Amino acid sequence: xxxxPAAVAVNTFREAVRDRVLYNLIFFALMxxxxxxxxxxxxxxVERLVIVNLGLSAISIFGIIMAIFIGVGLVYKEMxxxxxxxxxxxxxxxxxxxxxxxxxxxLTLVVNTALMTLGLAAALFYVSxxxxxxDVGILTAVYFILxxxxxxxxxxxxxxxxxxxxxSTLYTLGIYVAGxxxxxxxxxxxxxxxxxxxxxxxxxxxLLPNFHNFNVIAAAAHGETIPFALVWHNTLYAALYVIVILxxxxxxxxxxxxx
Amino acid sequence: MSTHTLKIxxxxxxxxxxxxxxxxxxxxxxxxxxxxxxxxGSVTQQKEELxxxxxxxxxxxxxxxxxxxxxxxxxxxxxxxxNHMERRSHxxxxxxxxxxxxxxxxxxxxxxxxxxAVFLAERPPGGAGRPDFAVDLVKKGIASNRxxxxxxxxxxxxxxxxxxxxxxxxxxxxxxxKNPAAPAELMxxxxxxxxxxxxxxxxxxxxxxxxxxxTKDESVRQRALFHVQALDAxxxxxxxxxxxxxxxxxxxRFPTSIQExxxxxxxxxxxxxxxxxxxxxxxxxxxxxDPHSPVPVELNQQKP
Amino acid sequence: xxxxxxxxxxxxxxxxxxxxxxxxxxxxxxxxxxxEEGETFGFLGPNGAGKTTTMKxxxxxxxxxxxxxxxxxxxxxxxxxHREIGYMPEQPYFYDYLTARExxxxxxxxxxxxxxxxxxxxxxxxxxxxxxxAGDVQLRKFSKGMLQRVGIAQAILHDPxxxxxxxxxSGLDPLGRREVRDIILSLKRQGRTIFFSTHILSDAEVLxxxxxxxxxxxxxxxxxxxxxxxxxxLGIEILFEVHTGGAPPRSLAERATQTGNRYRVEVPEADxxxxxxxxxxxxxxxxxxxxxxxxxxxxFFRLVGRQKAALEPTEARIA
Numbered sequence: 001x002x003x004x005p006a007a008v009a010v011n012t013f014r015e016a017v018r019d020r021v022l023y024n025l026i027f028f029a030l031m032x033x034x035x036x037x038x039x040x041x042x043x044x045x046v047e048r049l050v051i052v053n054l055g056l057s058a059i060s061i062f063g064i065i066m067a068i069f070i071g072v073g074l075v076y077k078e079m080x081x082x083x084x085x086x087x088x089x090x091x092x093x094x095x096x097x098x099x100x101x102x103x104x105x106x107l108t109l110v111v112n113t114a115l116m117t118l119g120l121a122a123a124l125f126y127v128s129x130x131x132x133x134x135d136v137g138i139l140t141a142v143y144f145i146l147x148x149x150x151x152x153x154x155x156x157x158x159x160x161x162x163x164x165x166x167x168s169t170l171y172t173l174g175i176y177v178a179g180x181x182x183x184x185x186x187x188x189x190x191x192x193x194x195x196x197x198x199x200x201x202x203x204x205x206x207l208l209p210n211f212h213n214f215n216v217i218a219a220a221a222h223g224e225t226i227p228f229a230l231v232w233h234n235t236l237y238a239a240l241y242v243i244v245i246l247x248x249x250x251x252x253x254x255x256x257x258x259x
Numbered sequence: 260m261s262t263h264t265l266k267i268x269x270x271x272x273x274x275x276x277x278x279x280x281x282x283x284x285x286x287x288x289x290x291x292x293x294x295x296x297x298x299x300g301s302v303t304q305q306k307e308e309l310x311x312x313x314x315x316x317x318x319x320x321x322x323x324x325x326x327x328x329x330x331x332x333x334x335x336x337x338x339x340x341x342n343h344m345e346r347r348s349h350x351x352x353x354x355x356x357x358x359x360x361x362x363x364x365x366x367x368x369x370x371x372x373x374x375x376a377v378f379l380a381e382r383p384p385g386g387a388g389r390p391d392f393a394v395d396l397v398k399k400g401i402a403s404n405r406x407x408x409x410x411x412x413x414x415x416x417x418x419x420x421x422x423x424x425x426x427x428x429x430x431x432x433x434x435x436x437k438n439p440a441a442p443a444e445l446m447x448x449x450x451x452x453x454x455x456x457x458x459x460x461x462x463x464x465x466x467x468x469x470x471x472x473x474t475k476d477e478s479v480r481q482r483a484l485f486h487v488q489a490l491d492a493x494x495x496x497x498x499x500x501x502x503x504x505x506x507x508x509x510x511x512r513f514p515t516s517i518q519e520x521x522x523x524x525x526x527x528x529x530x531x532x533x534x535x536x537x538x539x540x541x542x543x544x545x546x547x548x549d550p551h552s553p554v555p556v557e558l559n560q561q562k563p
Numbered sequence: 564x565x566x567x568x569x570x571x572x573x574x575x576x577x578x579x580x581x582x583x584x585x586x587x588x589x590x591x592x593x594x595x596x597x598x599e600e601g602e603t604f605g606f607l608g609p610n611g612a613g614k615t616t617t618m619k620x621x622x623x624x625x626x627x628x629x630x631x632x633x634x635x636x637x638x639x640x641x642x643x644x645h646r647e648i649g650y651m652p653e654q655p656y657f658y659d660y661l662t663a664r665e666x667x668x669x670x671x672x673x674x675x676x677x678x679x680x681x682x683x684x685x686x687x688x689x690x691x692x693x694x695x696x697a698g699d700v701q702l703r704k705f706s707k708g709m710l711q712r713v714g715i716a717q718a719i720l721h722d723p724x725x726x727x728x729x730x731x732x733s734g735l736d737p738l739g740r741r742e743v744r745d746i747i748l749s750l751k752r753q754g755r756t757i758f759f760s761t762h763i764l765s766d767a768e769v770l771x772x773x774x775x776x777x778x779x780x781x782x783x784x785x786x787x788x789x790x791x792x793x794x795x796x797l798g799i800e801i802l803f804e805v806h807t808g809g810a811p812p813r814s815l816a817e818r819a820t821q822t823g824n825r826y827r828v829e830v831p832e833a834d835x836x837x838x839x840x841x842x843x844x845x846x847x848x849x850x851x852x853x854x855x856x857x858x859x860x861x862x863f864f865r866l867v868g869r870q871k872a873a874l875e876p877t878e879a880r881i882a
Contacts (some may be wrong), residue, residue: 007672011658018660082656086717089622089650090673093642095273184331186296187338193477206289213295230298237291244284251277255270257625268640269623 004092005100012104013111016070030119048128052221055120056141060217063113063149064176067105071156072168074101079258088258095250102157102246109149117142134223140231141220147238148214152176154245155209161253179211209241329365332357336371340378351387355379358396369407370476372400376413377479380421385482390421409473411435412446416466419453429454445469460497464490485555488533492554495530499538499546502526506544513544566636568725568756569598569621574630576616590616592780593630598758598773600724603751605771606760609867613780614760615653618729622650634725646674649718653729653760655710659703663694663713666702667720674721688716693742707734715746726750728759732766744770764859774859776866783866788859797857798829802850803842812841829855 075098078084087097120138125131155175159168178185182205189201213234216226336357343351358375362368378386379393397414404410415431418424429450436446445465452462464487471483499517502525506514509523517540520526530538536549548554574594577587591613598604608614619625621632621639637644657666667685676684689698692712697705702713711734719726731747732740740763747770750757761767767774768788775785804824805811811819811826815838819828826847830838832854842849 004673007669011661011669015658015660082652082654083658085619085622085624085652086650086655086657086670086714088624089645089648089652090670091642091645092673094269181331184334187334191334191337191341206292207285210292210295213292213299227298230295233291233295233298237288237295240284240288240291244281244288247273247277247280247284251270251274254273255626258619268638270626 004096005103008092008097008100009103009107012074012101013107016105016108030116034123048124049221051120051123051127052138053217055116055123056138056145056217056220059113059116059120059142060145060148062116063109063145064152066112067109067149067152068156068169068172070105070108071153072160072165072172074105074157075160075253076163076165076168082258084258094254095246098157098161098246098249098253102153102242105153105157106150109153110146113142113146113149132223134225137216137220137223137225140226141216143231144214144216144226144234147234148211150238150242151209151211151245154242154249158245158249158252161249161256175209176211179209180215182208182210182212210237213237325364329361329363329368329371332361332364333368333371336361336374344384347384349383351378351383354387355389355392355396362396362399366399366403369400369404369410372397372404372410373413373474373479374476376410376417377482380417381482390417393417394422406438406440408435408438408441408446411438412441412469412473415446415449415453416470419458419466420463423458425453425457442469442473460490460494464494488554492532492548495532495538496546496548499526499530500544503540503544503546514540516540517546566600567597567633568600568602569596569604569632569634569758571596571617571621571632572630574617574620574632575628576613576620576625577628590780591620591627594777594780594782596775596782596785598756600756601751601754602772603747603757603770604759605767605774606758606777607762607764607767607774607863608760608777612777614777615729616780617777618650618652618727618760621727622648646721647724649721649723649726651714651718651726651728651731653733655714657702657710657713657717660701662699662701663689663705663709663716664698666713667717670717671720684720688720691746692716708736708739711735711739711743715743719746719750723755725756725758728757730761731759732761732763740766764863768859776863778867784862797855798831799835800851800853800855801828801830801838801842802826802853803828804848804850806846806848809845809847811847812838812845814838814841825850 078087084097088094117139121131124135124138152172156168156172159171163171185201185205185208189198189205192198192201219226336354339353339357340351355375358371358379361371375396376393379396380386380388380390382388394414394417397410397417400407401410401414411431411434415428415435418428418431432446432450432453435441436443436450449462449466449469452459452465456462467483467486467490471480471487474480474483499520502520503514505525506512506520506523514520514523517526517530517538519540532538532548532552532554534552534554536552536554538546539549541547572595574591575589576591577589580586580588594613594617606614606617616625620627621634623639623645632639634644635647637647658669661669664685667688668681671681671684686695689695692715694709694712694716697709702710705713711731715728715731718728728747731743735743744766747757747759751770771788773785773787776783803811803826805826807824810816815826815828815830818830819826821827828838835852839849839852
């Protein structure tokens with residue numbers, strides 16, 4: 001039973017690889033980092049800072065685009081193209097299928113991110129001819145980006161179960177943007193004059209996925225180390241939230257009539 | 260008629276699991292989030308701001324949603340200030356940049372200028388202790404909001420109170436008084452008094468009192484009241500000191516209590532400070548505040 | 564008492580239709596039907612009768628409004644049931660970026676085979692459906708007929724006891740259809756239960772132990788093809804040839820149709836021997852003598868015709 005999601009995951013990964021989408025984005029990201037090298041020439045003394053900032057931001061942005069772009073079609077495409085007909089006739093449970101699709105896209109993103117990180121490392125080495133101990137912070141930042149991508153993938157997958165790709169993209173992006181401004185929502189809950197609004201803001205703050213948690217790009221750029229406790233807690237946060245979303249997706253998809 | 264559908268088995272199981280597990284998981288998520296908030300503090304936020312200090316740059320990036328972003332930065336400035344106040348931190352490093360960014364993105368954000376006028380200038384731990392930043396900010400505000408007399412007022416207050424530049428203070432009050440919406444009389448009077456006498460307790464009290472009356476920002480109001488009370492106390496103490504001198508002239512020694520002054524017929528009534536505590540007589544006939552009184556007289560300490 | 568491979572009880576499916584999706588269209592109306600182990604059952608009916616809906620319900624792709632079904636004793640809601648069944652959808656769609664071999668390998672992974680077993684199976688079944696040569700070609704390049712074959716292969720490669728085929732012959736040329744028919748026959752010989760839907764009535768007649776006719780969501784008739792069709796002989800068809808220069812017997816000539824030297828005539832059973840005698844006398848050469856019986860097709864059209872008069876899809880207003 002436990003191999004069902006794995007089989008689906010591998011196949012999902014294979015599909016992403018054979019769709020040339022993947023190659024284009026890697027190419028593009030590498031180009032971006034190449035550009036970073038040029039920028040580094042212009043401002044003396046902050047080359048590292050600029051490259052790390054630019055590189056990590058590019059990794060994050062492209063990862064998000066890919067997660068959403070592919071994610072919103074994960075289930076939708078299989079329903080539209082009816083490839084699900086023969087698949088669901090096999091002894092696989094619907095939730096196993098969902099978990100497999102999620103894992104497959106996540107695997108794709110991990111591979112993609114890893115390659116881009118190598119590109120970043122190369123650019124960094126090119127500029128400063130050495131790595132510093134504090135560069136571990138960059139790896140932590142990349143790990144946090146992956147946590148963020150896992151959440152976005154789960155969201156996109158969830159919407160993919162019942163909504164068209166265009167609407168799913170809107171919903172996912174909407175939640176992402178709201179999640180980025182989480183601290184400001186928290187601010188409303190702390191400094192608002194109206195207790196009703198403050199309570200509502202507090203509720204919304206804990207309900208929405210807090211994407212601001214994962215943004216340690218600036219810290220990494222300045223060579224700060226992220227405390228392990230934070231890494232652990234953020235991992236826990238992402239894992240719990242992903243489980244919530246997958247449970248919801250399963251609830252929706254398990255009763256869905258295929259066309 | 261039984262409609263035992265198979266949908267019940269597969270979907271309801273999944274839905275039931277979701278309905279039970281999801282709320283529990285959300286409680287856990289909230290707990291983890293609270294822990295994360297505690298751990299990360301302001302590390303990430305501070306460094307984040309560092310990168311985006313350029314207001315004009317940010318304005319370009321905001322793709323036309325400047326005013327919206329301005330509101331967000333204004334909110335952050337307030338939070339930042341509140342945060343640091345709570346923690347009794349004596350550093351308000353980012354307050355000026357935050358307010359600067361907010362007002363660059365939305366030059367008509369008057370509330371931000373007024374907030375900065377007070378809290379950038381206020382000495383720590385009550386504020387950033389940078390009246391020069393405050394002046395810059397308010398001047399910037401006046402440039403984009405010529406019809407807001409309150410900004411001229413704030414500028415006048417800043418020059419008078421903090422920078423002790425009575426000429427510029429007078430000019431600012433005068434400029435403001437030209438605005439038809441302004442309390443012209445009052446401001447002209449202030450302009451005149453400041454020009455003539457420089458600083459005085461009465462003028463100071465007048466200036467703070469006017470701010471108290473005109474501002475809509477609750478935190479600014481509180482601050483103004485604070486100052487008014489302190490000045491009232493100072494004026495009362497000054498008067499009591501004069502009464503002490505009279506006593507000395509009459510009786511050849513300093514009074515040892517307020518009651519003695521009352522008995523001598525030099526003062527009448529209860530003589531309480533703005534917080535309700537009675538004034539007491541200190542050594543050498545120098546009147547003081549009751550040691551328990553919360554009124555801070557040192558705020559605008561000046562040589563009598 | 565043989566076990567029941569498929570037991571369907573009161574299976575019903577309503578679809579919401581209309582602008583606000585308030586009206587219900589009943590596409591399957593209380594279908595009740597059983598198929599024994601080892602039986603080959605043909606599911607017949609015009610387009611839109613609900614045959615595919617029935618299959619999708621059994622596969623768990625859609626959920627019934629009412630009713631239940633069991634396959635080999637397991638409810639259709641039980642995922643373990645799927646280990647014992649194979650399904651070939653109508654107009655199969657597969658992952659077009661995979662090759663045939665990769666697709667079969669992928670599907671084989673849902674059953675517990677070792678890597679070697681899997682490889683062997685995939686090769687064997689590719690050969691069975693005649694796709695060995697095209698095994699490493701991406702499915703997006705396959706013709707409809709080739710996709711149909713892949714469809715059958717993936718349906719049976721795990722040796723399921725019960726096989727469901729939705730229009731397995733469609734899109735195939737006569738050679739392909741012959742091959743599919745042979746596959747079905749071989750499955751039949753292995754004792755598997757086969758449930759397939761088709762338009763091609765002659766295939767049903769030949770292959771099926773029993774057939775069921777679905778019209779407008781309702782099951783109209785179930786039984787062995789011979790039972791359904793009356794045994795009455797409608798007449799006898801005689802094909803004969805007249806040697807050049809000759810002429811057919813006058814009594815038959817007026818009723819006969821002629822193609823070159825050949826003639827075809829239908830005579831009532833009672834008149835058979837009289838007609839044969841006339842032909843013998845005129846020295847005609849008898850090519851064939853065939854009793855005419857109603858075909859499944861006649862039965863079918865009679866049913867459909869009757870239904871069509873009484874029917875448009877049943878719509879019930881649901882408030």
